[in-house]
Amino acid sequence: MTQSVLFFDSGVGGLSVLQQVRLHSQPLNLRYVMDDAAFPYGTKSDDELAHRVLQVCLNAVNQLAPDVLVIACNTASTLTLPALRQILDIPVVGVVPAIKPAAKLAQQGHIGLLATPATVERLYINDLIQDFAEHCKVDRFGSSELVYWAEDFLLNGDPVTGLKDHLQPWFDQFPQMSHVVLGCTHFPLLKPQLHQHWPHIHWIDSGEAIARRVAVVLEQEQGQLSTTQCNSGPPGSISLHWTSEQKQQIAAQQFLQQLGDLTEASQLHLAEIDRLSPDASRGADNNPEPGSE
Structure with missing residues (x-):
């Protein structure tokens, strides 16, 4: 069965990370979630962002069932990686500046x-x-x-x-x-x-390092073939999901269509998450993702 990787960002920035994973770790089914309803993240407090990122990511994992979650956003990574790793039962890969x-x-x-x-x-x-x-x-x-x-x-x-x-x-x-x-x-x-x-x-940038990290995590978790062997197979499917009420995300769709078969483009419907404890919505500034280096 083809493994699935979910990428999360507030907008289109994480597409640069997805692109590198696509180039280095095939075949994979790639799912991209953009929290455009809350874009830009830079205008919000850390507490507000931490809760929002957890809410969107947990909904996305519940609905899309990936094997790995990539937080393709530096701010979201520093605020939520510890909490996401505590709550989720799949590996979570974050991003820090290279x-x-x-x-x-x-x-x-x-x-x-x-x-x-x-x-x-x-x-x-x-x-x-x-x-x-x-x-x-x-x-x-x-x-x-x-x-x-x-x-x-x-x-x-x-x-x-x-x-x-x-x-x-x-x-x-x-x-x-x-x-x-x-x-x-x-x-x-x-x-x-x-x-x-x-x-x-x-x-x-950290794109290639994240791609290597994702390949290692998938191999460790699923016992899959090496990256070189995986690259010989079909590329897998791609889907796009967003959080706003907009019916189309044309720019992201066009970008992803250049990378492969875009099988779905749809809004991600958010529900309240019961698993958020008071401490789970706060990350740690001093816990960067070592694999992204």
Whole structure:
């Protein structure tokens, strides 16, 4: 039986992670859930977000019955991974910014972190830098604009006109930066334009690392064939689900149709979850996902 992986994000950012899993771990049935009814997450409190992420993810797991859940959102990962792992009886893989590999690759020892304003200020970022990049100079840039631009770009396909003006002052301030970590899963969707404007920068995200982690988890849990053997089979199906009242999510559908057979596109109906205890709706900033490094 073909295994199933469920990806969760507030919007389209997690599609960048799903794409890497599709490339590296076939055959799999892939289910993508976007909590667009609560988008953007950056305007909400941690308590509100933690409860919301748990509610949507538990509903999605109950309805779609995946073998693995991937929280393809840095904010949601840091807030809810411990609780989800406590509540669910399937493996849960999270995402943290790829600071560790960037620090290894940066020969001049100067890296940047490009993420949402909330992410760059979180305590777990300090922990990642202390644990894996203490020998580096790490400069941070928080941007909410890139989240919206990534969503618009996926929908319309038009180049982002404000990208150069938005980021160039940062690069001018720190000209020695050689590697920049894309610390939001939305940002890799803009990689072609980032490469075009700043070809000397090495842009690093967690997509491939997550794909490798998912392959290992599936093999451990189900005793499946190796990734190399799996890649020789048919790719499996893809489905899309969202939480708002909108009848169509055209941009996400078009993106997924390019990756394979999109068998379903439908709204995810949310019910109250009885399994949420007061402590279960709170995560831990100091518990990043080691596999995403």
